[in-house]
Amino acid sequence: IKPKRFPPGPVWYPFIGSSGILQKLSKQLGSEFKACLELSRQYSTNVLGLKTSSELLIVVFGVKNVRQVFNNSEFDSRPHNFFSRLRCLGLTNRGITFANGEIWKEHRQFTVKNLKHVGYGKTRMEMEIQNELSKTVEFIKKNNSQSINLVNLLSESVMNVLWTYVAGEPIKEDKLKYLLDLFRKRGKAFSVGGGLLNQIPWSRFVIPEMSGYTLITKINQEISQIIEEAIEKHKTKQVEGKDFIYLFLEEMNTTKSPTFTEEQLKIVCLDLLIAGSHTTSNLLGFAFLKALKSPDIQEKIYNEINSLIGDRMPCWNDSNRLIYTSAFIQEVHRYYTIVPMAGPRLLQRDTCIDGYLVPEGSTILISLADICHDPELWGDPHVFRPERFIDERGMLKNSDHMYPFGLGRRRCPGDSLAKSFIFITLVGILQKYRIQCSNGTLPSDVPSIGILSSPKPYTAEFTLRK
Numbered sequence: 001i002k003p004k005r006f007p008p009g010p011v012w013y014p015f016i017g018s019s020g021i022l023q024k025l026s027k028q029l030g031s032e033f034k035a036c037l038e039l040s041r042q043y044s045t046n047v048l049g050l051k052t053s054s055e056l057l058i059v060v061f062g063v064k065n066v067r068q069v070f071n072n073s074e075f076d077s078r079p080h081n082f083f084s085r086l087r088c089l090g091l092t093n094r095g096i097t098f099a100n101g102e103i104w105k106e107h108r109q110f111t112v113k114n115l116k117h118v119g120y121g122k123t124r125m126e127m128e129i130q131n132e133l134s135k136t137v138e139f140i141k142k143n144n145s146q147s148i149n150l151v152n153l154l155s156e157s158v159m160n161v162l163w164t165y166v167a168g169e170p171i172k173e174d175k176l177k178y179l180l181d182l183f184r185k186r187g188k189a190f191s192v193g194g195g196l197l198n199q200i201p202w203s204r205f206v207i208p209e210m211s212g213y214t215l216i217t218k219i220n221q222e223i224s225q226i227i228e229e230a231i232e233k234h235k236t237k238q239v240e241g242k243d244f245i246y247l248f249l250e251e252m253n254t255t256k257s258p259t260f261t262e263e264q265l266k267i268v269c270l271d272l273l274i275a276g277s278h279t280t281s282n283l284l285g286f287a288f289l290k291a292l293k294s295p296d297i298q299e300k301i302y303n304e305i306n307s308l309i310g311d312r313m314p315c316w317n318d319s320n321r322l323i324y325t326s327a328f329i330q331e332v333h334r335y336y337t338i339v340p341m342a343g344p345r346l347l348q349r350d351t352c353i354d355g356y357l358v359p360e361g362s363t364i365l366i367s368l369a370d371i372c373h374d375p376e377l378w379g380d381p382h383v384f385r386p387e388r389f390i391d392e393r394g395m396l397k398n399s400d401h402m403y404p405f406g407l408g409r410r411r412c413p414g415d416s417l418a419k420s421f422i423f424i425t426l427v428g429i430l431q432k433y434r435i436q437c438s439n440g441t442l443p444s445d446v447p448s449i450g451i452l453s454s455p456k457p458y459t460a461e462f463t464l465r466k
């Protein structure tokens with residue numbers, strides 16, 4: 001029986017609640033996000049109420065409700081449900097993304113402290129990004145007689161930067177490709193709320209492949225092995241320099257905090273790799289796709305780069321001067337919304353959202369993509385127009401309605417790394433090459449939506465500018 005003043009939504013059936021309806025609609029529309037959006041329209045509500053086999057699931061829409069969830073502390077926790085346990089290698093309350101309370105605060109702080117200088121000034125991370133850029137440009141130079149799959153190339157590049165930060169050295173190429181492929185499949189198979197597997201956990205016994213269970217178990221095994229090997233190498237000092245694993249192991253030996261354990265280290269590494277890799281490369285994938293589909297926009301970006309930085313290696317500081325390029329990146333964030341739904345969050349006490357009563361213990365998802373396409377906020381949301389982020393004085397204009405990295409205490413701790421990587425890589429490639437579509441066929445920019453919004457695979461041709 002639905003609680004009193006529970007948000008509107010489809011009927012609940014015994015055992016599976018409204019999961020059947022949600023799954024059917026997700027299949028029809030291509031993603032759980034679109035299904036939730038459609039249901040919110042059908043029930044004319046900005047707070048959608050659903051039930052899975054085991055939890056109450058609420059999806060909030062609209063600036064007011066989304067801000068309430070981001071800003072109020074009763075929404076700060078993550079659920080410890082079937083999916084989050086699987087995601088954290090079978091453990092509860094570990095890592096950062098799915099940790100709560102003291103362990104979350106302590107380890108988020110420790111990681112942010114060590115990521116802090118990324119993106120500002122000439123840091124080691126900036127050098128790492130530039131180093132990766134040189135490798136990418138070299139690859140394009142060697143292969144520019146043929147079409148190149150940019151999304152794959154960029155995701156390898158992001159992963160190399162992340163792994164070098166975590167483990168001090170690049171990951172082996174075959175392992176890198178294999179891991180990225182598994183991550184890509186994972187992003188497609190699940191939604192931010194965990195999808196079918198979380199809604200009906202026993203589905204793993206009946207349809208282990210289709211529910212994503214086989215895939216996620218395989219990812220857990222592979223990634224555990226890769227991270228464990230890296231930790232062992234650090235313990236025997238086989239890796240040079242200072243990286244995240246060394247800093248963590250040092251903290252383990254010096255601190256009295258019992259939360260600094262090898263298990264925790266493994267899951268923090270996993271969190272950084274999962275949260276940082278395809279988010280960043282998908283954004284870039286869409287950015288290059290848009291540049292390819294709109295030669296006039298590509299020319300404007302190139303002219304700005306050419307007149308303000310010329311042939312020099314780009315750095316993060318240039319983003320203050322390359323206004324059109326920065327506005328273009330903002331517009332890519334808006335138009336394609338890489339994280340269509342943020343969360344999941346666990347509500348810590350009975351709370352009123354938009355006049356409805358949401359019970360303590362409900363899982364909350366935060367819809368971001370529809371805000372980015374709300375005609376009342378943007379006027380012409382379906383037009384791709386970087387100029388909307390430039391003010392009358394020609395300066396970059398921030399919008400209050402963009403939350404690509406979230407907001408509040410769970411805001412993305414990797415945002416400065418992501419921003420630097422995206423800016424430096426985009427500028428560094430467009431500075432040297434004109435990108436065109438392969439064989440005269442324009443690829444589609446309709447995204448595939450799972451946990452993230454991803455560009456469909458496409459190839460591009462590169463022509464050297466000078």
Ligand code: HEM
Nearest residue numbers: 097275276279280283339342343404405406410412414418
């Ligand atoms: C374009 C790239 C990226 C986008 C769009 C993005 C977006 C987000 C968003 C929206 C959240 C908040 C989720 C919530 O409110 O519940 C988040 C959290 C997070 N992100 Fe990112 N992210 C990006 C890149 C990165 C990178 C490069 C890293 C790591 C170096 C990273 C690590 C994390 C972690 C660990 C969390 C969880 C924080 C917590 O729960 O306290 N992200 N990200």
